[in-house]
Amino acid sequence: MNTLLIEIGSEEIPAGYIIPALDAFKENILSALDKSRIDHGIAHTLGTPRRLALIIEDLADMQTARTSTITGPPERVGFDENGNPTLAAEKFASKARVAVDQIKVEETPKGRYLTAVIEEKCESSVSILESILEYEILSIPFPKRMKWGDLSVSFARPIISLVGLLGDKILDFKVGNIKSSPRIFGHPFMCPGKHKIESADDYIAVAEKAGVVPDIEKRKELLTNAIEACAKEHHSHILEDDELIDIVTNLVEYPFPVVGGFDEQFLEVPDEVLITAMREHQKYFALVDGKGNLKPLFIAVNNTKANDMQLVARGHEKVLRARLSDAKFFYEVDCKSSLDEFAQKLKNVTFQEKLGTVYEKTLRIGTLVEYLAMVSSYEDKETLKQNVARAAQICKADLVSQVVIEFTKLQGIIGRAYAQKAGEQQDVALAIEQHYRPVYSGGKLPENPTACLLAIADKLDTICGCFSVDLIPTGGADPYALRRQGIGIIQIMLEENLDVSLTAMIDKGLEAYMDDAAKREETALKIKDFFKNRMINILTDMGFSKEAVNSALWASFDNIPDVVLRVRALDSLRKEPDFEPLSITFKRVGNILKKTAGTEDVSVDQNLFEDPSESALFSATNEVSQLVNDLIQEGNYDTALSHIATLRPKVDSFFDDVMVMAEDTKLRQNRIALLSSVSGLFENIADFSMI
Structure with a gap:
């Protein structure tokens, strides 16, 4: 067993490419080893902007032996009546590369046949690796690839070196015009040149001696400690930004931070603008005081240590001054206009070619969000209606501001800042920023009623609009992120326990797009199915069984928070030992009623009862009915289902003692009506046919 090392040296790879590329390379190499029957231990990825590396522990020197059995001719053909092998047996043995006396006769479904066990040839791991590495390296996925020179191969950046070692054995392979060797490049500034690696186990030590920290987590820790130490020296704290730390970690081979400053006049600009200017363009860390207030300081991380780091700092300050001057100019221009x-x-x-302008979208959002405010369960509806109406008017206003045109990631954020500066209601200002939430799965949700309703209205308008012009997600294509927006609506409604009718919401949203009632109804059904599929995914991700989810959704899907209550109650009931016979009984009720559609308006007539089981079921159903209805109104589905479950013995007796489909029409309809009364207790809770 030996350690395998593969390193691909290149010109500087973009920071965002490194982790996904390493993960894919690791997965593909391990898959190739498994297919080649090469045993191995744990795999580790390492990388910097100038190298991608993979180390695999305990790699076997040879393939694992594998035997297989091949089948030849029937016994009667392979051996004569005296048991001697025939020419057919000899040819089979030759084909299997075994002696004739090693042939066996085995019983098969087709009869007795000749068989032979053959052992596949085992190759060395070195030879297999040498044959696959070029392909695996060139198969590493990148968002963009490039070619260089007159070569036909492509990679994220030109490859400048290749290292392949299995223990101390050098792997001989080539990619493009680069041939593998046991030498890596050191840090381009701190320790340039090539450095020889005697064994794969020496890789990290040799790289670190050459000024490179290839272990990403170790480099990240060095970076974090270094910038925190710099901040502490200036009585400051790093503005928390884990994503920026990850980015900068993969911008350097060894981190050398330096603190710079900027003119305090720039602090007149909203913090978000300054932070974005530092972060997005320069990858600088912002510093704050103990109260979280932005300070006129920043930290830049360099890939080399200069003799005069203060000179380096002044260079960063000069670059940042230009950036902040632009940001301040844009902000001052914006301040001359109102939202x-x-x-x-x-x-x-x-907004979209078929759906009009963004201004028209804000008008539609306004109509929809005012409706939501009035039908929601939030208190002080009149004040809420005023707030959402105002928020809808200006929620997209910052899209045409100079700051957002320059820093697109500040959409909503700068709108909130401008609204606060203009003296808008705090809930209105926050809604401008938060109505885009959640911006990704599991992201933050809006935090006040105005923001929640505005977010729902904005997303629902987009969904209704796109469906109305047939811009519906298909397969992996979802250019308008409708799935994410649908999930966002559901998550907000669950978090806020909004029991607004989904059907009514969709109908209201479509009113702005479609006049034809029939087409509007058809589109509404498509949208509701779209939401149902999103709900299935959300609930199964929450850990609920698919059977319970489908049963609840197919019974009723109009009140989203209510669905969760029913699914939870069903999942709890499914764990009861007598659930299966209960489910079978109620399925039978449902199946009979499906076959007798058209008799729903018939009322139960006690005078037509012929068997005591009919009276017993009727009395029990009436007794449970009022109790269950009250429990459903309270959302207490666990207890409601427990009471409904008590009817099973009565229903079973009814099926045992009477013929539901009696020849007498009145008797038949009466018994169907009795079953309908039972079904009515659970038809809006669960569809038992889905379990």
Whole structure:
């Protein structure tokens, strides 16, 4: 067993490419080893902007032996009546590369046949690796690839070196015009040149001696400790930004941070603008004081240590000063206009070719969100209606601001800042920022009623609009992120326990797009199915069984928080020991009623009862009915289902003692009506045919 090392040296790879590339390379190499029957231990990925590396422990020197059995001719053909092998047996033995006396006769479904056990040839791991590495390296996925020179191969950046070692054995392979060797490049500034690796186990030590920290987690820890130490020296704290730490970790081979400053006049600009200017363009860390207030300081991380780090700091300051001057200019220009003036400019911004302008979208959002405010369970509806109406008017206004045009990631954020500066209600200002939430699966949700309803209205308008013009997600194609927006609506409604009718919401949203009632109804059904599929995924991800989820959704899917209560109650009931016979009984009720559609309006007539089981079921159903209805109103489905379950013995007796489908029409309809009364207790809770 030996350690395998593969390193691909290259020109600087973008930071965002490194981790996904290493993960894919590791997965593909391990898969190739498994297919080649090469045993191995744990795999580790390492990487910097100038190298991608993989180390696999305890790699076997040879393939694992494998035998297989091949079948030849029937026994009667392979041996004569005296048991001597025939020419057919000899040819089979030759084909299997075994002696004739090693042939066996085995019983098969087709009869007795000649068989032979053959052992496949085992190759060395070195030879197999040498044959697959070029393909596996060139198969590493990148968002963008490039070619160089006159070569036909492509990679994220030009490859400049290759290392392949199995223990101390050098793997001989080639990619493009680069041939493998046991030498790696050191840090381009701190320790340039090539450095020889005697064994794969020496890789990390040799790299670190050459000024490179290939272990990403170790480099991240060095970076974090170094910038925190710098911040501490200036009585400051790093503004928390885990994503930026990850990015900068993969921008350097060894981190050398330096603290710089900027003119305090820039602090007049909203913090978000300054932080974004530092972060997005320069990858600088912002510093704050003990109260979280932004300080006129930043930390830049360099890939080399200069003799005069203060000179380096002044260089960073000069670059940042230009960036912040631009940001300050954009902010000052924006301050000359109000959010209402910005909103008017949205008339010239297209939302979607078939769906009009962003200004028209804000009008539709306004109508929809006012409706939601009035039908929601939130208190003080009039104040809420005023807030959501105002928020809808200006929620997209910052899209035409100079700051957002320059820093697109600040959409919503800068709108909130401008709204606060203009003295808008705090809930309205926060709604401008938060109505985009959640921006990713599991992300933060809006935090106040105005923001929640505005977020739902915005997302629902987009969904209704796209469905109305047949821009429906298909397979992996979802250019308008409708699935994410649908999930966002559901998550907000669950978090806020909003029991607004989904059907009514969709109908209201479609009113702005479709006049034809029939087409609107058809589109509404498509949208509701779209939401149902999102709900299935969310509930199964929450750990509920698919049977319970489907049963609840197919019974009723109009009140989203209510669905969760029913699914939870069903999942609990499914764990009871007598659930299966209960389910069978109620399925039988449902199946009979499906076959007798059209008799729903018939009432139960006690005078037509012929068997005591009919009276017993009728009395029990009436007794349970009022109790269950009250429990359903309270959302107490666990107890409601427990009471409904008590009817099973009565229903079973009814099926045992009477013929439901009696020849007498009145008797038949009466018995169907009795079963309908039983079904009515659970038909809006669960569809037992789905379990």
